[in-house]
Amino acid sequence: MPRIYEVLRKKILAPRIKEMDVYVPQIAKSAKPGQFVIVIPDEKGERTPLTLVDWNRDEGWVRLVFLEVGVSTMKLGMKEPGSTLYYVAGPLGNPTHVEKFGTVVVIGGGVAIAAAYPIARAFKEVSNHVISVIGARSANLLIYEELMRSVSDELHITTDDGSKGMKGFTSDALVALLNKGLKPNLVWMVGPAPMMKACSEVTKKYRIKAIASLNPIMVCGMGMCGACRVKVGGKIRFTCYEGPEFDANEVDWDELIFRLKMYQKEELEALKLFLSKYGLGGDTHA
Amino acid sequence: MPKIKPRVPLPKRPPEERIKDFNEVALGYDEKLAIEEASRCLQCPNKPCVKGCPVGVDIPRFIKLIRERRFEEAYKVIKDKCPIPAITGRVCPQERQCEKYCTLAKLGQPIAIGALERFVADWAREHGIAVEHAPKTSVGKKVAVVGSGPAGIVVAADLARLGYEVTMFEALHVPGGVLVYGIPEYRLPKKIVYDEINYLRELGVNIEIGVSVGRTITVYDLLDEYDAVFVGTGAGHPRFLNVPGENLNYIYTANEFLTRINLMRAYLFPEYDTPIHRGKRVAVIGGGNTAMDAARSALRLGAEEVHVLYRRTRAEMPARKEEIENAEEEGVKFVFLVQPKGFIGNDLGNVSEIMLKKMRLGEPDASGRPRPIPTGETITFQADMVINAIGFYPNPLIPQTTPEIKTDKKGRIIVDSEGRTSMPRVYAGGDIVIGEGTVIEAMGWGRKAALAIHKDLTINKKI
Numbered sequence: 001m002p003r004i005y006e007v008l009r010k011k012i013l014a015p016r017i018k019e020m021d022v023y024v025p026q027i028a029k030s031a032k033p034g035q036f037v038i039v040i041p042d043e044k045g046e047r048t049p050l051t052l053v054d055w056n057r058d059e060g061w062v063r064l065v066f067l068e069v070g071v072s073t074m075k076l077g078m079k080e081p082g083s084t085l086y087y088v089a090g091p092l093g094n095p096t097h098v099e100k101f102g103t104v105v106v107i108g109g110g111v112a113i114a115a116a117y118p119i120a121r122a123f124k125e126v127s128n129h130v131i132s133v134i135g136a137r138s139a140n141l142l143i144y145e146e147l148m149r150s151v152s153d154e155l156h157i158t159t160d161d162g163s164k165g166m167k168g169f170t171s172d173a174l175v176a177l178l179n180k181g182l183k184p185n186l187v188w189m190v191g192p193a194p195m196m197k198a199c200s201e202v203t204k205k206y207r208i209k210a211i212a213s214l215n216p217i218m219v220c221g222m223g224m225c226g227a228c229r230v231k232v233g234g235k236i237r238f239t240c241y242e243g244p245e246f247d248a249n250e251v252d253w254d255e256l257i258f259r260l261k262m263y264q265k266e267e268l269e270a271l272k273l274f275l276s277k278y279g280l281g282g283d284t285h286a
Numbered sequence: 287m288p289k290i291k292p293r294v295p296l297p298k299r300p301p302e303e304r305i306k307d308f309n310e311v312a313l314g315y316d317e318k319l320a321i322e323e324a325s326r327c328l329q330c331p332n333k334p335c336v337k338g339c340p341v342g343v344d345i346p347r348f349i350k351l352i353r354e355r356r357f358e359e360a361y362k363v364i365k366d367k368c369p370i371p372a373i374t375g376r377v378c379p380q381e382r383q384c385e386k387y388c389t390l391a392k393l394g395q396p397i398a399i400g401a402l403e404r405f406v407a408d409w410a411r412e413h414g415i416a417v418e419h420a421p422k423t424s425v426g427k428k429v430a431v432v433g434s435g436p437a438g439i440v441v442a443a444d445l446a447r448l449g450y451e452v453t454m455f456e457a458l459h460v461p462g463g464v465l466v467y468g469i470p471e472y473r474l475p476k477k478i479v480y481d482e483i484n485y486l487r488e489l490g491v492n493i494e495i496g497v498s499v500g501r502t503i504t505v506y507d508l509l510d511e512y513d514a515v516f517v518g519t520g521a522g523h524p525r526f527l528n529v530p531g532e533n534l535n536y537i538y539t540a541n542e543f544l545t546r547i548n549l550m551r552a553y554l555f556p557e558y559d560t561p562i563h564r565g566k567r568v569a570v571i572g573g574g575n576t577a578m579d580a581a582r583s584a585l586r587l588g589a590e591e592v593h594v595l596y597r598r599t600r601a602e603m604p605a606r607k608e609e610i611e612n613a614e615e616e617g618v619k620f621v622f623l624v625q626p627k628g629f630i631g632n633d634l635g636n637v638s639e640i641m642l643k644k645m646r647l648g649e650p651d652a653s654g655r656p657r658p659i660p661t662g663e664t665i666t667f668q669a670d671m672v673i674n675a676i677g678f679y680p681n682p683l684i685p686q687t688t689p690e691i692k693t694d695k696k697g698r699i700i701v702d703s704e705g706r707t708s709m710p711r712v713y714a715g716g717d718i719v720i721g722e723g724t725v726i727e728a729m730g731w732g733r734k735a736a737l738a739i740h741k742d743l744t745i746n747k748k749i
């Protein structure tokens with residue numbers, strides 16, 4: 001029997017992108033698509049939100065996929081199978097509203113393609129026509145391609161440098177689809193805030209219902225601190241317990257983008273200190 | 287009537303020293319000072335002080351025992367009614383509770399009941415005194431306690447002592463509620479809270495952290511497995527001013543600011559991973575204890591100036607007098623009769639200025655305090671960090687996910703006089719029921735609910 005919070009498996013999907021299965025039966029038991037967990041790597045660690053990418057109720061594990069961008073995600077990346085995390089809480093947030101809409105475009109950018117996977121799967125399971133658009137900076141950073149293909153009726157790929165699929169951003173692929181006459185009933189998106197902003201400019205222009213899964217900075221994850229607040233339709237909303245999904249056409253993206261940069265100075269300082277102690281963890285070549 | 291001696295002052299660290307760190311400000315009485323203060327007590331036969339204490343500590347009795355140097359017995363007397371005296375002795379608003387009713391309050395200075403309670407609790411801890419709990423015979427019933435703040439702590443302790451199998455669920459990674467994430471280390475060292483939580487574990491309470499009831503598991507699930515459920519999820523949901531610019535960077539809610547510092551130890555960044563902004567000119571909005579805690583914490587993070595902006599005047603400030611004095615001694619400044627109208631930011635989205643409406647006092651409002659009325663005049667105030675400490679709503683997660691539990695207009699769970707909610711086998715108490723209360727009020731509710739649960743489950747076997 002694994003111990004609670006034990007890392008069962010770890011896989012490197014792309015440079016600095018890792019997939020990790022963690023034993024937390026109470027979360028696996030109630031997890032639904034669109035929800036997330038808060039992980040603390042060690043006793044001095046930060047409360048780090050990560051999306052639930054997959055789970056197994058019988059075996060009691062949940063799957064996380066993360067990009068190593070700073071100290072918390074690097075600490076997490078250094079955890080080996082057999083070791084335990086300090087804390088995992090969840091599932092948090094409201095599950096994605098899944099029903100048969102008709103044609104649904106699912107957009108995932110960067111590491112968040114993994115977060116789009118359970119959503120595309122859920123939309124597919126209730127017989128939507130699922131068109132997935134996934135994008136990465138470069139071909140070697142593109143993850144979950146085969147998994148996304150397996151749950152989509154159509155799969156479109158973009159890379160910023162053109163090394164795979166269409167050269168450009170996911171929003172460019174969305175425009176191309178719409179120009180060809182596609183009339184989706186829903187566009188669902190997850191990824192870096194600037195990507196979601198670009199996609200929502202398109203959906204706004206074409207008057208398409210659009211949902212975005214937001215990723216603001218969080219602390220508590222339970223409606224107590226307000227760190228995750230965003231402005232949607234002019235109102236303050238808490239992403240952790242009222243979200244994480246909101247009407248993409250109503251989100252104040254510029255404010256979210258500013259708020260994500262709030263600790264840039266401190267993050268850089270911490271990262272430098274961390275790297276001087278531990279180096280890059282040795283798997284950059286992967 | 288004998289001449290009344292003045293109250294023995296509680297030794298404190300000097301302001302210039304204490305604002306450099308987060309260590310405790312008040313040092314507490316030693317044996318000599320405690321006995322001296324205890325000797326002032328008149329041992330009033332009608333015990334007026336006791337009626338000011340929400341859990342009914344036998345105050346004259348424990349004070350008499352201090353006078354006789356029987357500290358261990360004094361400890362047992364307090365502990366009989368109050369499970370966490372090292373905490374209540376430090377944070378109870380005594381001037382509005384026990385000390386308010388002390389006979390000496392009318393004649394001069396009331397007995398320092400809180401300071402004496404704290405002395406006894408600290409003495410007991412230093413001398414390794416544990417209160418033996420009656421060997422429990424299991425009643426064969428299981429109770430789930432949701433939330434590990436003072437209300438939950440008391441329900442869990444009382445029921446465990448009565449022989450119930452108790453499991454406590456806490457969403458955060460450390461149990462204790464506001465005691466660990468809200469009240470700063472310099473007023474309440476966290477070590478003391480951990481000791482009290484360990485006492486719960488010794489009583490056999492099983493504590494499950496990282497469980498958000500409503501998400502990880504629902505109240506319905508709990509009712510399948512447990513005979514009763516107690517909801518003590520507090521009033522930790524921050525309010526906003528609803529004015530333009532409120533989401534600018536470095537405008538914190540007091541909860542976020544204090545949680546980063548207390549729970550996440552951001553003041554030790556980068557040794558700890560959670561960052562916090564260190565503002566130079568800080569504005570704190572509000573006039574309660576939370577505002578004082580935020581202002582004094584900001585000073586300790588190295589702010590050059592901290593200003594508390596309050597919409598009424600000093601006389602109406604809801605904060606404890608002692609905390610206002612402490613803040614002032616440390617250099618916190620106050621600006622009265624102002625109310626934010628909006629926030630202005632720079633091109634990085636960081637707050638730089640607050641627009642303030644000037645106010646004047648009008649007729650009393652529902653709270654009995656004069657209502658602040660805008661004068662029509664607006665001023666601006668420079669600040670590179672703002673902490674919003676205007677108050678809280680009840681935590682919405684359980685009501686949101688359990689419609690059978692009825693709430694009032696303000697989102698507070700409605701209970702009968704003994705803590706029963708509208709949903710059978712579900713009880714509630716503390717801030718989720720009263721809105722923003724105090725530690726000892728939450729404990730008082732916890733005690734009531736524990737008794738109701740015991741009555742319903744075992745004595746009357748109603749359930």
Ligand SMILES: Cc1cc2nc3c(=O)[nH]c(=O)nc-3n(C[C@H](O)[C@H](O)[C@H](O)COP(=O)(O)OP(=O)(O)OC[C@H]3O[C@@H](n4cnc5c(N)ncnc54)[C@H](O)[C@@H]3O)c2cc1C
Pocket residue numbers: 036046047048049050051052065066067068069070071072073074111112115214215216217218219244259260261267268271
């Ligand atoms: C609901 C939600 C789901 C998420 N799911 C995933 C996921 O599945 N995979 C993944 O790789 N990332 C995900 N993220 C983002 C992830 O939480 C951050 O990348 C991580 O916290 C960064 O921490 P760090 O210490 O490694 O980097 P830092 O050095 O702290 O920060 C690097 C960047 O991450 C952002 N960030 C920092 N702290 C937080 C925080 N507490 N919450 C959110 N963002 C933060 C900052 O804007 C900064 O730009 C999710 C975020 C949210 C809110």
Ligand SMILES: Cc1cc2nc3c(=O)[nH]c(=O)nc-3n(C[C@H](O)[C@H](O)[C@H](O)COP(=O)(O)OP(=O)(O)OC[C@H]3O[C@@H](n4cnc5c(N)ncnc54)[C@H](O)[C@@H]3O)c2cc1C
Pocket residue numbers: 222377378379432433434435436437438455456457458461462463464465468469497498499500518519520521522544575576579681683684715716717718722723724725726728
């Ligand atoms: C900054 C600050 C300073 C204060 N200073 C004082 C003071 O000096 N003296 C005083 O007497 N009072 C003070 N108070 C008030 C006092 O702390 C509260 O009245 C008291 O803590 C309420 O206790 P409680 O048990 O009802 O709830 P809380 O202490 O709020 O505890 C509730 C707990 O429930 C958890 N929870 C919430 N929802 C869920 C869920 N769905 N599932 C699982 N867990 C959940 C929360 O994480 C929290 O740990 C202060 C409050 C604040 C915010």
Ligand code: SF4
Pocket residue numbers: 338339340341342343345368374375378380383384385399400403726
């Ligand atoms: S618990 Fe609080 S109110 Fe009661 S006697 Fe102690 S300090 Fe006073």
Ligand code: SF4
Pocket residue numbers: 326327328329330333334335336345346349387388389390397399
């Ligand atoms: S009222 Fe004051 S003086 Fe009288 S018994 Fe209580 S503490 Fe002592």
Ligand code: FES
Pocket residue numbers: 217218219220221222223224225226227228229238239240241
């Ligand atoms: S993260 Fe604390 S309220 Fe959402």
